[in-house]
Amino acid sequence: MNTRPYFAQQPHEQQSPQMGDAVWVMLAESQEISCFMVVDRGEKASLCVLAQGALMLNGKTMQLGEAIKIMHDRLLLQQSALAGAMPSAAFPYAKVV
Numbered sequence: 001m002n003t004r005p006y007f008a009q010q011p012h013e014q015q016s017p018q019m020g021d022a023v024w025v026m027l028a029e030s031q032e033i034s035c036f037m038v039v040d041r042g043e044k045a046s047l048c049v050l051a052q053g054a055l056m057l058n059g060k061t062m063q064l065g066e067a068i069k070i071m072h073d074r075l076l077l078q079q080s081a082l083a084g085a086m087p088s089a090a091f092p093y094a095k096v097v
Contacts, residue, residue, distance in 0.1 A: 006058065008026040008031070009073050010075070010076055017077060019039060020037065021037070021038045022037055023037070023048065025075060026076075034050070035078075036070065037051045039067065044072055047068075048069070048070050048075075050066050051064070
């Protein structure tokens with residue numbers, strides 16, 4: 001069982017994501033940026049669906065729309081000031097739900 005996190009922790013305080021928010025995550029190993037959408041919000045983590053074609057995680061490929069639970073301290077809201085440095089074409093809609 002893999003105990004290392006898939007996603008890098010964000011270095012600053014973030015506001016909690018809401019349902020429908022587009023969020024960025026950075027892969028811990030490759031520093032690759034990926035886009036997800038929050039579909040269910042918990043107290044410390046949210047259920048997110050992949051909002052791009054595919055993503056390789058720990059040797060397995062996630063496909064568009066597949067879900068994964070991600071801790072809030074790993075998420076960067078697309079509306080954040082840092083999002084300007086992130087690729088904008090991966091997920092063009094800030095709110096979907």
